[in-house]
Amino acid sequence: MYIPDHGERYHIIRKTFFANMISYIIASLTSSIGSLIDGIVIGQCLGVDSMAAFGLVSPVIIVFSLFGAIIASGARNRFTLLIGGGDQDGAKGVFTLSLLMGVGMSTILMAGIFIFSTPVCTLLGATGSAANLLDKSRGYLLGLAIGLPAMNGVRVMNAYMAIDNDRKLSVISSIVVTVVDVVLDLVVAFVIHGDTFEMGLATSISHYAALLVLLMHFRRKERLLRFSLKAIRRSEILPVLTKGMPMGVARVSNTVRCILLNQMMAGMIGAAGCIAAYSVQRQADSLLNGFIFGLTDTVLMLTGILVGEQNRPTLRRLLKTSFRAVGSVVLGISALLWIFSPQFASFFIKDAPRETLAYAVNATRCYAVAMPLYALNVVFSEYTEGRGKSHVSLVLKFCSEGGYIVLMAIALRPIIGVNAIWVAFPAAQVLQMLTIAAIIVVQNAKLRLKPTNFWKWYMALPTDFDVPKEDRLDRTVNSHEQVIALYRAVRAFCAAHGCDERRKYFIALAVEELATNSLQTGFRPEKHNTIDVRILKKDDDYIVRFRDDCEIFDPVKQLQLYDKDVPLHHMGLRMAIASARSVQYTTILKLNNLVLRV
C-alpha cells in the first residue's frame, strides 16, 4: 500500500538542515563582523605600531583555536555516531572528555604563553628592525592568552548546541562575544586609552561572557549533554583527536597557503598591490565562508547520526538537500559577489592605484566563481568524515585548503602572471572535483558496486549498509488517515516476513499508538510538522524508529509519571511500549527520536 509523502518541501531532514544552516551562518557572520571591527578599532584608534603588533600576533590566534577546533570537531563526530547507534552513555563520556581536553589543554597553553611570551613574540617577528613592537605584541598576546580556556571552551560547547536542541543559544553566544568585544574595544580606545594588552583582554572577557551564556544550557534537566566523569572512556581519546585532525589540517593548510602565496607575491613586481588584492579575496572568504560552512557543517553532523542509524534513504535525502542548498543559497551569494565585486574591493582598499583595484576585483570574482565548486567539494569531504573515513577527509582538506591552491598558483604563474594567485582558488576546486570523482570510482570498485544512478555512485555505501529494501518500510505521515494506512501497511510488511501473529499485532499497535500520540500531543499543522516512521527487519528483530519535529515529548518519561492507581492512564503509550524488548528515546536537533525493538 503506497502512502505518498506530503511534500519534499517539509521533510524533516530538509527543515532541520536549513534551520541548522541558518543558525550557523548567523553565528559565523556575527563572529566575522566582530573580528573586522576589532581590526578597524585597533588600526584607527591605537596607531600603526599597535596595528602592526596585532598583525604579528594574529597567526597565533589560529594556532590557539586549533586545539579547540580539533577537539570540538572530533568529539562531535564521535558524539553523533554514538547517539545514532544508541550509546547515550558513551556520548556523554565523549562530551565530558572534550570539555576537559579543550579547557585543560588551553590552561596549559595559557601558562606556557605567560612564561614564554617574549621568545614567542620574537619568533613572530618582533625582532631586528621590528624590535620596537615587542612590548605591544607581548601585551596583545598576554591579553589574549587570559581568554584561551574560554575561547576553546566556547568552541567545544558550540559544537554540541544544535544537537542538544539549543541552536539559539549558540547564536546568542556569538552575538554576546561580538557586542561585548566591540563595547570593550571602544572603552579601551576612548575611555581608558589603553593599548594592545587591554584590547587582547577585551577579546578574552568577551569569550568568558559567551561561555557563561553557553553554560545556561544546563539549566534545563532534560538536556542530553551532561558532565559525567564516570562516563569517560579512555578509549575515546584517540578517536576524538584523529576524527578532529581533518579540521586541524584544513586550518594549518589554509595558513600555510597564505604564507606561501604571500611569499610568491613578495617576489613579484607590484608586490604590495598583489598582496592587497589577495587580502581582499581573503576578506571575502572570511565574511562569506560562513554560508559554506553552515551548509557543510550540517552535512557532517547529520551524516554522523544517519550513519550511526545505518539509514540509507535519509542519508541520500540529506545529500540531495545539500546539493540543492549549494545550487540556491551559495550560487545566489556568489552571483551577488560577482556583480558587486568592484564595490566590495573598493570598501577594503581605498585610494588604490587602478591596477591594484583591478587585481582586487579579479580576485573577488575568482572567489565568487570558486564558491559553489568549493561548497560541493566540502560537502563530499564532510560526508566522508561523517562516515568515519577521517584519513580520506584529511587528504581532501589538505588539497582543497592549501595543497592544490599552491600547486595551481605555481603552475599558472608562467601563463597568466600575477592573476595566477587568485585564479588558483577556482582552478584548485576543479582539480579537487576530479580527485573526488576518482576517489568515488575507487570506493565503488573496492566494494564491487555497480551503481545504477548518481546517488548510489556518489554515496558508495557497502551493500550491507542498512537492511535490503525489501526488509524495511520508510514512511512520512502527518494525518490520522496516513497513520491508519501506515499501521495496516506495517501488518502486511510483518506478514510478508513470516512474523508471528503476536509480534505482528504489537508492532502495528506500536506504530498506530505512537504516531497517533505525536499527532495529538505536539503536532502543529501550521508548522508543517512531520513524523518519519521506519520499520526494519534485522536478523530476528523488528526495529521501529520514530522521528518527528513536533513539540519535544518523551513518552518513556511520561509513562514513568503515570499514576498506577488510576487505571487506564496513558493507555495508548503503555500498550505501545510495554511489548517492546527495548525502548530508547533521545531528542537531538530539536527532533524526537524513539526506537523500539520488538
Add this chain to the structure above:
Amino acid sequence: MSNTVFELNGKILTVKPDGELDSMTSPIFEKELRQHLSGVDSIVVDFEKVNYISSAGLRVFLAVEHTLEAQGAEMKLIHVNEHILEIFDLVGFMDVVAVE
C-alpha cells in the same frame, strides 16, 4: 467499520464487530453502537471477528460502559483472542469491563 452486526433479542443486544477497531473505525463503531443502546439491559460484544483493537477501541467500550452503568445495564465481551486479551491485561481493562 460498516459491517458490524447488531442483533436485538428482547432486551439483550448482541454486537458482532468485524475487523479492526482502530482510531479511524472506532468513532464510527461507537456512533452505530450508541444508536442501539436505549432500552437495553445487557450487551454482549462478540469479538470472534475482531483481529485488532487499539486504545481508541478500548476507549469506546469504556465510554459505553459508563453510559450503561448510568442506565443500570451491563456489558460483556466474549470470544476475545489471546493477543487482545494480553492488551486488556496490560492496561487493566478487565477491571472495568467484563471479559469472558
